[in-house]
Amino acid sequence: MSPIPQIALTDGHRIPQLGYGVFKIPPEQTERAVTQALELGYRHIDTAAVYGNEAGVGRAIAASGLAREELFVTTKLWNDRHDGDDPDTAVAQSLERLGLDRVDLYLVHWPTPAADNYVHAWEKLIGIRDRGLATSIGVSNFLPGHLQRLLDETAVVPAVDQIELHPAHQQPEVTAFCAAHGIRIEAWGPLGQGKYDLLELPEVTGPAAELGRTPAQVVLRWHLQHGHIVFPKSVHPERLRENLDLFGFELSDAQVAAIDVLDRPGGAGRVGPDPTVFA
Ligand code: NAD
Numbered sequence: 001m002s003p004i005p006q007i008a009l010t011d012g013h014r015i016p017q018l019g020y021g022v023f024k025i026p027p028e029q030t031e032r033a034v035t036q037a038l039e040l041g042y043r044h045i046d047t048a049a050v051y052g053n054e055a056g057v058g059r060a061i062a063a064s065g066l067a068r069e070e071l072f073v074t075t076k077l078w079n080d081r082h083d084g085d086d087p088d089t090a091v092a093q094s095l096e097r098l099g100l101d102r103v104d105l106y107l108v109h110w111p112t113p114a115a116d117n118y119v120h121a122w123e124k125l126i127g128i129r130d131r132g133l134a135t136s137i138g139v140s141n142f143l144p145g146h147l148q149r150l151l152d153e154t155a156v157v158p159a160v161d162q163i164e165l166h167p168a169h170q171q172p173e174v175t176a177f178c179a180a181h182g183i184r185i186e187a188w189g190p191l192g193q194g195k196y197d198l199l200e201l202p203e204v205t206g207p208a209a210e211l212g213r214t215p216a217q218v219v220l221r222w223h224l225q226h227g228h229i230v231f232p233k234s235v236h237p238e239r240l241r242e243n244l245d246l247f248g249f250e251l252s253d254a255q256v257a258a259i260d261v262l263d264r265p266g267g268a269g270r271v272g273p274d275p276t277v278f279a
Contacts, residue, residue: 002247009159010182013136019044019231030056033235038064046231048076058099076109082117087124106134111146112279141275144177162186167262168269187228195271203258222259
């Protein structure tokens with residue numbers, strides 16, 4: 001299998017473009033799931049404090065015998081930990097559960113704009129990075145207005161914005177803002193979380209049949225060709241293998257363009273929470 005490309009972040013560090021997300025994997029199954037993913041060749045793991053499974057990720061990493069520098073681990077600061085010095089406590093707790101002395105990427109999970117404390121949370125992440133507890137820092141679910149405030153009020157541009165992004169919800173305003181400022185896009189829910197008929201649409205099944213690939217591989221390949229960083233979630237070995245095997249084929253420009261038009265503007269294709277109100 002071809003190696004996973006590394007994407008350059010604007011802070012000078014690099015991130016594997018493809019990883020493994022562990023949202024909704026129950027804590028007691030996480031060690032086994034991550035062990036399986038690492039055995040298959042995944043090296044980038046995306047977790048979060050709120051997933052409740054960082055300890056399972058940590059046990060799998062410890063048991064893997066892999067060198068720390070071979071792995072890329074992301075975790076996230078939850079919404080109720082933005083204030084005061086709580087981000088410092090939260091990152092220490094995450095590192096303890098993960099059994100690591102630093103994460104590769106630490107994110108503010110949601111902007112929670114009603115609380116108006118995401119700029120403070122971001123300033124705390126800058127300190128966390130400066131103390132070496134996170135190599136890179138970024139945000140998640142931030143819209144252009146939220147990002148603009150970080151740029152105006154702090155000196156540090158987030159390395160990534162991890163947003164809900166799949167063919168029915170492409171968020172062109174966010175991706176354009178990020179492209180203009182060197183912020184890399186991480187696409188969460190890359191397969192639409194299985195919440196709509198994405199894998200049955202002819203724009204997806206057509207190329208799958210032509211290329212001898214699965215519909216999920218076509219959608220994930222569409223993400224990669226747009227430069228998105230993705231970490232699809234599954235616990236089934238055959239799907240984990242399939243989701244890793246994306247580098248031996250390519251969609252044509254026409255096949256990419258046909259999927260591009262599946263976007264439903266105005267948030268109509270969103271399957272997760274609305275960042276303007278989610279707290
Ligand atoms: P996803 O789009 O990856 O969908 C996962 C579902 O797709 C699985 O439950 C499975 O049913 C299906 N699937 C996976 N591989 C398949 C295949 N090869 N064929 C057919 N079906 C397949 O959604 P997700 O898990 O929500 O997103 C991926 C990761 O993004 C998460 O695990 C998590 O790490 C991250 N995430 C972040 C946020 C955030 O707010 N930052 C929110 C949700 C998820």
